[in-house]
Amino acid sequence: MFDNSFIYKRHSVRKFKDTKVPMEHIEEIIKAGSFAPSGKNMQNWHFVVINNKELIEKIAKTVEEKNKAIADKILDENVKEKFTKGIRYQLAFKNAPTVILVYTGKYIPTGYNELKLAGAPQEELEALLATASGVQGVSAAIENIMLTSANMGYGTCWITGPVYAAKEISETIGFKKEGYSLMALTPLGVPLDAEVKSPPRKPVEEIMTVIE
Ligand SMILES: Cc1cc2nc3c(=O)[nH]c(=O)nc-3n(C[C@H](O)[C@H](O)[C@H](O)COP(=O)(O)O)c2cc1C
Structure with missing residues (x-):
């Protein structure tokens, strides 16, 4: 009845x-x-x-160096090992021909300034900020990018793992935009494997509550 097949291509x-x-x-x-x-x-x-393979390698190296610098300061061996091993997922962009870095600009949620002027408690202000309305819009853009890419035969992967190295990555690529910060990145390219599978999803009944 409805053709939503493009969703399931990603x-x-x-x-x-x-x-x-x-x-x-x-x-x-x-x-x-x-x-x-x-x-x-x-x-x-x-x-x-x-689109520059050498620069993509440099970004990966920047993340590896920051990962090591952090790990070197961690005394708990389990935490250290888990963080160090996680580099595999943090560098999942490394062998793509293109990488798209996503920057988000500051956004003040509706009612935030007014709540503040009205003397709302800090907890309430923080709860509103935690809804991250600015990030919500940019996330929608990322999903559009991913669905479109998949529809055009390209693969992507939403990656936030390396964002702890945001400052260093921005320095490596020489990008600066006032008020903007790195929130995610995605590789873009033709998938190596003909078939890529996603992990299973929770059933709809589990994730949906209907209130009549
Ligand atoms: C906010 C966010 C952050 C993610 N960060 C990473 C990451 O750092 N490294 C990675 O390999 N995958 C990352 N992923 C991809 C998820 O692991 C993946 O979407 C999930 O396992 C479901 O698989 P699917 O995308 O194939 O449906 C991230 C996804 C989202 C939405």
Whole structure:
């Protein structure tokens, strides 16, 4: 009845062929991202596209170095080992021909300033900030990017693992935009494997509550 098959084409892809992604495809993908909804239509996103394999390697190296620097300061061996081993997932972008870094601009939620002026308790202000409305819009853009990419035959993977090295990554690529910070990145390329599977999902009855 409804054709929602495009939704199910998206999977997290972590291995890629060397095939370059043409710029016109990348532009179409970013354009699709920009058609996501955003609070107050702020469009508080910025996408940095890296097509340079050497620079992608440098980003990976930057993350590895920061991972090591943090791990070296951790005394608990279990925590240290888990963090060090997690690098595999933090670097899942490494062998892609293109990486898109997603930056989010500051966004003040509706009612925040007013609640503050009205003398609301800190707890209430923090709870409102925790809803991260600014990040919600940028997340919608990321999902648009991923669904469009999958529909065009490309693989992506939403990656936030390396964001602890946000400052260093931005320095490595030489990107700075006032008020914007790195929130995620995704590799983009032709998947290496013909078939990629996603982990199973919780059944709808478990994740949905209907109140009549
Ligand atoms: C906010 C967010 C952060 C994620 N961070 C990572 C990451 O750092 N590394 C990684 O390999 N996958 C990461 N993923 C991908 C998830 O592991 C993946 O979406 C999940 O296992 C479901 O699989 P699927 O995307 O194939 O449906 C992230 C996904 C989201 C939404």
